[in-house]
Amino acid sequence: MSQPYSLKLAAAAGPRATTLGLGLLLALLMLLPLGHWALPEGHALHVSAYTLTLTGKILCYAIVALAMDLVWGYTGLLSLGHGLFFALGGYGMGMYLMRQIGRDGNYQSDLPDFMVFLDWKTLPWFWQGSEHFAWALLVIVLVPGLLALVFGWLAFRSRIKGVYFSIMTQALTFAAMLLFFRNETGFGGNNGFTDFKRILGFGIAEPATRAVLFAATVLLLALALWGAFWLVHSKFGRILTAIRDAESRLMFCGYNPLYYKLAIWVLSAVLCALAGALYVPQVGIINPSEMSPGNSIEIAIWVALGGRGTLIGPVLGAAIVNGAKSWFTVAFPEYWLFFLGFLFIAATLLLPNGVLGLLRKKGDR
Amino acid sequence: MSAASTTQSQRENWEGEARGLAHPVDGKLDTRHGAILYLDDVTVSFDGFRALNKLTLDIGVGELRCIIGPNGAGKTTMMDVITGKTRPDSGSVFFGQTIDLTRHTEPEIAQLGIGRKFQKPTVFEAMSVHDNLALALAGNKSVWASLRSRLTGAQRDRIGELLATIRLTEQHQRQAGLLSHGQKQWLEIGMLLAQEPQLLLLDEPVAGMTDAETEKTAELLLTLKGKHSLMVVEHDMDFVGSIAQKVTVLAEGSVLAEGSLAQVQADERVIEVYLGR
Ligand SMILES: Nc1ncnc2c1ncn2[C@@H]1O[C@H](COP(=O)(O)OP(=O)(O)OP(=O)(O)O)[C@@H](O)[C@H]1O
Ligand SMILES: [Mg+2]
Numbered sequence: 001m002s003q004p005y006s007l008k009l010a011a012a013a014g015p016r017a018t019t020l021g022l023g024l025l026l027a028l029l030m031l032l033p034l035g036h037w038a039l040p041e042g043h044a045l046h047v048s049a050y051t052l053t054l055t056g057k058i059l060c061y062a063i064v065a066l067a068m069d070l071v072w073g074y075t076g077l078l079s080l081g082h083g084l085f086f087a088l089g090g091y092g093m094g095m096y097l098m099r100q101i102g103r104d105g106n107y108q109s110d111l112p113d114f115m116v117f118l119d120w121k122t123l124p125w126f127w128q129g130s131e132h133f134a135w136a137l138l139v140i141v142l143v144p145g146l147l148a149l150v151f152g153w154l155a156f157r158s159r160i161k162g163v164y165f166s167i168m169t170q171a172l173t174f175a176a177m178l179l180f181f182r183n184e185t186g187f188g189g190n191n192g193f194t195d196f197k198r199i200l201g202f203g204i205a206e207p208a209t210r211a212v213l214f215a216a217t218v219l220l221l222a223l224a225l226w227g228a229f230w231l232v233h234s235k236f237g238r239i240l241t242a243i244r245d246a247e248s249r250l251m252f253c254g255y256n257p258l259y260y261k262l263a264i265w266v267l268s269a270v271l272c273a274l275a276g277a278l279y280v281p282q283v284g285i286i287n288p289s290e291m292s293p294g295n296s297i298e299i300a301i302w303v304a305l306g307g308r309g310t311l312i313g314p315v316l317g318a319a320i321v322n323g324a325k326s327w328f329t330v331a332f333p334e335y336w337l338f339f340l341g342f343l344f345i346a347a348t349l350l351l352p353n354g355v356l357g358l359l360r361k362k363g364d365r
Numbered sequence: 366m367s368a369a370s371t372t373q374s375q376r377e378n379w380e381g382e383a384r385g386l387a388h389p390v391d392g393k394l395d396t397r398h399g400a401i402l403y404l405d406d407v408t409v410s411f412d413g414f415r416a417l418n419k420l421t422l423d424i425g426v427g428e429l430r431c432i433i434g435p436n437g438a439g440k441t442t443m444m445d446v447i448t449g450k451t452r453p454d455s456g457s458v459f460f461g462q463t464i465d466l467t468r469h470t471e472p473e474i475a476q477l478g479i480g481r482k483f484q485k486p487t488v489f490e491a492m493s494v495h496d497n498l499a500l501a502l503a504g505n506k507s508v509w510a511s512l513r514s515r516l517t518g519a520q521r522d523r524i525g526e527l528l529a530t531i532r533l534t535e536q537h538q539r540q541a542g543l544l545s546h547g548q549k550q551w552l553e554i555g556m557l558l559a560q561e562p563q564l565l566l567l568d569e570p571v572a573g574m575t576d577a578e579t580e581k582t583a584e585l586l587l588t589l590k591g592k593h594s595l596m597v598v599e600h601d602m603d604f605v606g607s608i609a610q611k612v613t614v615l616a617e618g619s620v621l622a623e624g625s626l627a628q629v630q631a632d633e634r635v636i637e638v639y640l641g642r
Contacts, residue, residue, distance in 0.1 A: 234511070234512060234514070235499075235500070235511045235512075235514040236508065236511040236512050236514075238489075238492060238496055238500060239500065239511055241489065241491050241492065242489045242492070242500060245489055245490055245491055246487050246488070246489055246490070248450070248471070248483075248487070249483070249487040249488065249489065249553075249556075250489075250500075251470075251471040251472050251475065252448060252471060252472075252475050252480070252481045253475060253500060253501045253506075253556065253560060254472050254475035254476040254503075254506045254560065255472055255506045256470070256472040256506070259507070259508045260508055260511075263508050
């Protein structure tokens with residue numbers, strides 16, 4: 001589990017070729033929304049709403065995997081609660097989308113339907129301002145960011161590490177899930193938010209809206225990849241791997257790991273939240289099951305399968321697992337979890353450096 | 366105490382000699398009484414077991430002190446206390462006249478000017494030899510600085526000097542994890558020097574080294590003496606004999622004997638703890 005993974009490997013794989021290939025791939029992805037929006041439905045190259053939504057969803061997961069790689073692959077902090085940050089970002093966006101429904105809900109009220117159902121007469125205080133998109137963006141960044149900051153500060157300051165840290169993150173997401181399941185919490189209980197109608201006034205199911213949301217997701221992934229590359233190749237990035245491989249050596253070199261961990265931890269959480277915020281309008285639903293412990297564990301599996309500490313590997317891992325999942329859950333729904341477990345065990349035993357490690361080994365020969 | 370006589374002119378001489386190895390002892394530390402480190406009545410217990418038992422010891426400015434003692438004597442624990450890794454149950458640890466080390470964290474103590482080499486050589490295995498040294502260089506160690514950091518020409522030169530000193534110039538691109546045990550020890554010593562500490566704590570620096578490497582290490586430590594203060598823990602008596610003026614014997618967490626190597630080796634009590642009772 002703690003096998004050091006060389007940054008040099010990433011550099012040796014030919015940074016220019018990698019950048020070029022990646023740029024090309026992202027450019028190709030940009031053709032999908034075009035094919036959905038510009039081409040009529042009967043056209044041979046028309047991209048269906050299903051395909052676009054599924055791909056957009058996978059791209060959101062890829063961003064989460066990237067965020068996870070920064071904290072786990074590079075810094076050695078295995079979070080089993082990253083699904084929480086993703087979900088909080090999703091809920092932040094969901095609140096705004098609920099307000100955008102306006103009086104078009106089942107009860108034709110100014111209040112979201114679930115509040116009418118609970119017989120609430122006014123908006124709770126924490127829903128104030130949620131009708132403004134800018135406010136929603138602030139909530140999406142600040143709430144998960146502050147939660148990560150406080151949690152990280154407490155955990156890192158007490159030098160909680162390894163399995164204990166993982167268990168704490170898992171407990172955090174589990175507790176949040178239980179909280180969000182309750183109707184009184186004010187986020188729609190176990191149904192969460194759904195039946196969205198509009199975003200920024202545009203119909204949420206319109207081809208153009210879908211196309212823009214998808215394009216925004218590709219853009220965020222591209223930005224995140226670029227930023228992460230820059231980060232891990234900076235001195236800051238080398239300090240992260242130093243924390244992973246020999247934290248006490250680093251402390252005796254005069255660095256305080258607390259601030260480095262906190263910085264990458266909060267950054268990672270905010271990245272997850274942004275992915276969650278893009279996920280919800282595309283998929284059309286957010287509910288507390290996104291905070292289930294299993295979801296967070298799955299994120300770790302994508303990263304392990306793709307290759308920790310490689311940035312691109314986890315993106316691939318998220319794509320492979322979720323691509324397989326969407327096919328499996330249709331073809332053999334009851335076997336998916338077994339297959340996932342098998343994938344994880346196989347990856348751990350056979351591919352210590354993940355799919356990317358395998359590809360690179362092939363490339364070296 | 367021999368080191369108490371370290372004069373300014375002597376120090377300047379050493380500066381001339383050990384060119385390129387490290388920067389001179391910082392004037393800021395208050396070492397009026399000639400000692401750079403005082404441990405006074407330090408006790409550390411682990412579940413009732415006293416790893417250090419009222420240990421009192423001091424190291425002079427520019428001194429090279431060797432610490433010997435049987436396994437479990439508390440040598441590593443003493444270094445843990447000095448570097449802030451372990452808090453003593455009682456007693457005080459002073460760096461110079463005024464800095465109470467028990468009030469500082471490990472990174473703070475490192476920045477105050479105390480460098481430490483671990484008993485088990487510890488380097489950043491995934492990084493190149495060069496990057497290991499670059500990370501250890503003295504300077505601003507904040508997150509913000511790390512994001513904007515670029516090596517300056519002077520820093521590059523310094524890394525070049527250090528690589529030559531630790532004889533790893535040819536291997537500077539090599540991944541540190543692939544070095545031999547002895548080379549890792551050298552790299553770690555190089556990282557200590559990069560930090561420009563005033564006091565170096567070396568826990569078994571020649572363990573796992575070949576005879577030739579051991580000899581080179583002894584030479585290196587002798588050039589550092591005077592410019593830096595050093596505390597060296599070693600089991601290898603030939604090595605200790607080749608560098609030590611003054612040897613302190615630890616046993617069961619306190620000082621058993623102190624003096625030249627020949628003196629302590631002749632001491633009845635020392636012979637007893639080494640041969641077992
Ligand atoms: N964290 C700890 N918890 C419990 N006991 C400890 C701890 N650290 C050290 N000890 C005990 O304290 C005693 C002193 O250990 P220390 O490592 O300081 O010895 P040492 O002189 O460095 O020995 P060696 O020559 O083998 O390195 C030993 O008996 C050891 O088992
Ligand atoms: Mg020891």
